[in-house]
Amino acid sequence: MxxxxxxxxxxEQAAAEVGMPLRRTGSGPSCCLPDAGRFLAMLAAGCTGGxxxxxxxxxxxxxxxxxxxxxxxxxxxxxxxxxxxxxxxxxxxxxxxxxxxxxxxxxxxxxxxxxxxxxxxxxxxQPPEIVELLRVGGRLVNDDVTPADLLPVDSPYRLHDPKRTFFFADPRLIATEVVLPDRHNSLLVGTRTA
Ligand SMILES: C[S@@+](CC[C@H](N)C(=O)[O-])C[C@H]1O[C@@H](n2cnc3c(N)ncnc32)[C@H](O)[C@@H]1O
The missing domain is CATH 3.40.50.150 (Vaccinia Virus protein VP39)
Known part of the structure; x- marks a missing residue:
C-alpha cells in the first residue's frame, strides 16, 4: 500500500486553511499532484549530501x-x-x-x-539560465504537462509547447517526459550533462 x-x-491541512486547491482548477495556482510529489520524493531520496x-x-x-x-x-x-x-x-x-x-x-x-x-x-x-543552477548530474523537474495524445486536436501545444521545447532542445539536458499513473498528467525531467 x-x-x-x-x-x-x-x-494538505495548510492548503485547506489558505484555500489552495490540491488539484488543478484551471485558474490560480494549485498544489502538485500526489503522483508528482511521489516522483519528486523518489528523486530526492537519492540526493545524499545534496x-x-x-x-x-x-x-x-x-x-x-x-x-x-x-x-x-x-x-x-x-x-x-x-x-x-x-x-x-x-x-x-x-x-x-x-x-x-x-x-x-x-x-x-x-x-x-x-x-x-x-x-x-x-x-x-524559467529562463535557459536556470539549467546553470544545476550541478552536472542534477535534475530539473516541471509538472502540469498534458500528455500530447490528450491535447485537443486544435491545441497550439501540439505544434509548439514551450515547456517541451525547453527540455528537449537544450543541449545541456538529457530529458524525458514521464506520464503519471493517472495517465492524464505528465512531468518533464532533465538531467544536466554539461
Ligand atoms: C503551482 S504553485 C506551487 C505548488 C508547489 N510547488 C507544490 O508542489 O505544491 C506555484 C506557486 O509559485 C508562486 N510563484 C509565482 N511566481 C513566483 C516567483 N517569481 N517566485 C516565487 N514564487 C512564485 C505562486 O505564488 C504559487 O504559490
Missing part, C-alpha cells in the same frame, strides 16, 4: 514530499512570492531544520544558493 507521509497530510531547490513553494505540499524522503544530510531551499502561502509552508515545515522556506522571488534567491542536485521549477520564470 502507498503510504502518504505525515508531513504531506500537514501540507541541495534541493524549489521555485514556487505554494503551501509546501511538494516540499513536504521532498523533505519526507530526502536523506538526513540533504537540505531543501524553497522560495514562494506570496506571503500567506510562504507563512503556511513555514508552518508545515517548521520542525525540519534542513528546510528553508524563503519569501521572495525564486530566481534570484535560488541563484544565490546554487548549485542544486534537484530543482523543482514550479513558479516564476
Amino acid at each position: 502507498e503510504v502518504v507521509p505525515p508531513l504531506v497530510l500537514r501540507a 541541495t534541493i531547490g524549489e521555485s514556487g513553494t505554494g503551501v509546501g505540499y511538494g516540499a513536504a514530499w521532498i523533505a519526507s524522503a530526502m536523506p538526513a544530510d540533504c537540505r531543501l531551499i524553497t522560495v514562494e512570492s506570496d506571503e500567506n502561502r510562504a507563512a503556511a509552508a513555514r508552518w508545515v515545515l517548521a520542525d525540519d531544520p534542513r528546510v528553508e522556506v524563503i519569501h521572495g522571488d525564486a530566481l534570484p534567491e535560488l541563484t544565490r544558493r546554487a548549485p542544486y542536485d534537484l530543482l523543482f521549477a514550479d513558479g516564476g520564470q
Whole structure:
C-alpha cells in the first residue's frame, strides 16, 4: 500500500486553511499532484549530501514530499512570492531544520544558493539560465504537462509547447517526459550533462 507521509497530510491541512486547491482548477495556482510529489520524493531520496531547490513553494505540499524522503544530510531551499502561502509552508515545515522556506522571488534567491542536485521549477520564470543552477548530474523537474495524445486536436501545444521545447532542445539536458499513473498528467525531467 502507498503510504502518504505525515508531513504531506500537514501540507494538505495548510492548503485547506489558505484555500489552495490540491488539484488543478484551471485558474490560480494549485498544489502538485500526489503522483508528482511521489516522483519528486523518489528523486530526492537519492540526493545524499545534496541541495534541493524549489521555485514556487505554494503551501509546501511538494516540499513536504521532498523533505519526507530526502536523506538526513540533504537540505531543501524553497522560495514562494506570496506571503500567506510562504507563512503556511513555514508552518508545515517548521520542525525540519534542513528546510528553508524563503519569501521572495525564486530566481534570484535560488541563484544565490546554487548549485542544486534537484530543482523543482514550479513558479516564476524559467529562463535557459536556470539549467546553470544545476550541478552536472542534477535534475530539473516541471509538472502540469498534458500528455500530447490528450491535447485537443486544435491545441497550439501540439505544434509548439514551450515547456517541451525547453527540455528537449537544450543541449545541456538529457530529458524525458514521464506520464503519471493517472495517465492524464505528465512531468518533464532533465538531467544536466554539461
Ligand atoms: C503551482 S504553485 C506551487 C505548488 C508547489 N510547488 C507544490 O508542489 O505544491 C506555484 C506557486 O509559485 C508562486 N510563484 C509565482 N511566481 C513566483 C516567483 N517569481 N517566485 C516565487 N514564487 C512564485 C505562486 O505564488 C504559487 O504559490
